[in-house]
Amino acid sequence: MAEAPQEPRPDAPCPDAPRPDPAALLAWYDRAARRLPWRTPPGAAARPDPYAVWLSEIMLQQTTVAAVIPYFQTFIRRWPTVAELAAAPEDQVMAAWAGLGYYARARNMLRCARIVAAAGGRFPADEAALRALPGIGPYTAAAIAAIAFDIPATVVDGNVERVMARLFAATDPLPAAKPRLRALAAGLTPARRPGDYAQAVMDLGATVCTPRKPDCPACPWREDCAARRLGLAAELPRKAPRRARPHRRGVVFVGLREDGALLLETRPPEGLLGGMTGLPGGAWREAAEPLDDPAPPCPGDWRRLTAEARHVFTHFALTLEIRAARLGPEAAPEGGAFFAPDARARAAELPTVFRKAVELALPELEAAGPGR
DNA sequence: TATCCGTGGGT
DNA sequence: TACCCAAGGAT
Known part of the structure; x- marks a missing residue:
């Protein structure tokens, strides 16, 4: 295709500017790569297990490495293959995922596992085919293709966007800048060691080119970075302003039976905390509106606790x-509520907001004794 | 394109 | 305290 003459952009690298060398980043990665449970050492001839790569990438969506590690270990030990995960009951998978957040990921993960297992148990070594599976979007498809199969796919996550915005001093704000940052990242993706390169860019963003106080002197691309030359590194990428977070209130019931069973219910399959086990209660309404005062899920001597459970979700x-x-x-x-044995064990299988409420209530209930 | 969807740690 | 942010995807 013929190159159309392009309007020069004020923040575009000038044509003679030194182009960042992927090999320099790989050399840094060979030295500085973090050891992670789902990762093979840099330069290793053997590829990691695609199942482990997929599982880790699903868990890592919008979630920190530190939060994922214990969940990854638990899952890989309990369900060592995609076939075994595919055969697991959904409620057990959801309970094992509890606390990690974004619970639609867990259901999509299980759907994906069942599709892959039914098709022979092997993940497709192809970005487009991966992209067609539930829970696998543009980022995750590229990550699995690159990391598990060493295909030169371009991974674009928050780290890569930040690194590219700085490297090329892209000052237009996110999310509008996403297509351009993706194109810049694609222009750097090497044919050699693409899997290690993908992990290297993300490691760079996670440990050196950090959102605040980037450690520019430690960066293998420090001499190539336009933002560093301009003194802009810490200010990029710019972001469009976000909406204020509203505040809601609600009522939950913590019912403890004499034998230690906890009163619970299964939430609707879609929406907030969809498909998870939760506490019975009323609607969550804006704090300025009248509190929804629900009827108890079961007759009893219900008493209001002084303490309240506070929790912050993404959008309220x-x-x-x-x-x-x-x-x-x-x-x-x-109304669908049920008792589940061993209140303390069940609390660990609840979304965090409900676990907080149970942990506030249990000591008081146990101290009160059965004859209260 | 914008909104919805969790959680925990850092500053 | 309040806000930011993280190996995003679905709708």
Whole structure:
């Protein structure tokens, strides 16, 4: 295709500017690569298990490495192959995922595992085919293709966007700048060691080219970085302003039966905390509106706790009023609620907002004793 | 294109 | 305290 003459952009690298060398980044990676449970050492001839790469990448979506590691270890030990994960009951998978957040990931992960297992148990070594699987978007498809199969796919995550914005001093704000940052990243992707390169750019963003206080002297691309020359590194990438977070309130019931069983319910499959186990309660409404005062899920001596559970979701903050009761062996839940044995073990299988409420209520309920 | 969807750590 | 941010995807 013929090159159309392009309007020069004020923040574009001049044609004679030194082009960052992927080999320099790979040399840094050979030295500085983090050891991660799903990662093979840099330069290793053997590719990592595609199942482990896929599992780690799903867990790492919008989630920090430190948070993922224990969950990855648990999953890989409990379900060592995609076939074994595919055969697992959904409620067990959701319970094992509890606390990691973005629960639609877990359901899509299981759907994906079942598709792959039914097709023979091998992940496709092709970016487009990966992209067609549930829970695998542009980033994850490129990451699996590159890391598991050493295909020269361009991974673009938040790290890569930040590194490119600085390297080329792209001053236009996100998210509008995404297509251009992707194109810049694609222009650097090497044919040699693309899997290590993909991980190297992300490691660079995670450990050197950090959002605040980047460690420019430690950067293998320090001499090539336009933002560093301009003194802009710490200010990039720029971002469009975001909306203020609203505040909501609600009521939850923590019911403890004499035998230690906890009163729970299964949430609707879609939406917030979809498909997870939760506590019965009312609607969560804007704090300025009247509180939804729901009927108890089961008759009992319900008492309001002084303490409230506070939790912050991505797009709103929540304060939960807690109503707690010890319930007799005859207690009969209504409206889909049910008892599950071993309240303390169950709390670990709840989304964090509910786990907080249970942890506030249990000591008081246990101290009160059955005869209260 | 914009909104929805969790959580925990850093500053 | 308040805000930012993280190996994003689905709709």
